[in-house]
Amino acid sequence: MRTENVEILSDQTNAAIVRHPGRAFPGVLVQGDSLHALCQRADSACKEVGRGKPGFDELNDLRNALWFYLNHYKATLMEHGIALPFSEQQSP
Template identity: 70%
Template sequence: MRIESVEIFSDRTNAAVMRHPGRAFPGVLVQGDSLHILCQQADAACKEIGRDAPGYEDLNDLRDTLRSYLNHYKATLAEYGMKLPFYEPKLP
């Protein structure tokens, strides 16, 4: 972990806009619990639409991208011994 200054353009709850050092454009900070909810919504949408429906592949790609962000978030918190801000049941 390192500490650096970031430019904060907006600190609106669940939608902070900030620019990381060295980046040309700002990004949006999505809180971990909000990211988890987005993943759950994407899972539900994929289940609802079904594999044979038009647009499923694009929706599934979106779900996979969100899930990769969430997995990176969870691994990073685990690396630093931090608890998740949401509950995930343990798989058997």
């Protein structure tokens, strides 16, 4: 872990806009629990549309991209001994 200054353009809850040093454009900081919720919604949408149906492949690509970010987030928190801000228990 390292500490650097970032530019905070907006600190709106669940939608902070920050620019990392060395980057030309800012990014949106999505909280881990919000990212987890987006992944769950993408899973539900893929299930609802159904494999092989129109639009499924594009939706599944979006779902996979969200899960990539969430898995990176989870691995990073685990590496630093930080608890997840959400439960990974599957709902019935």
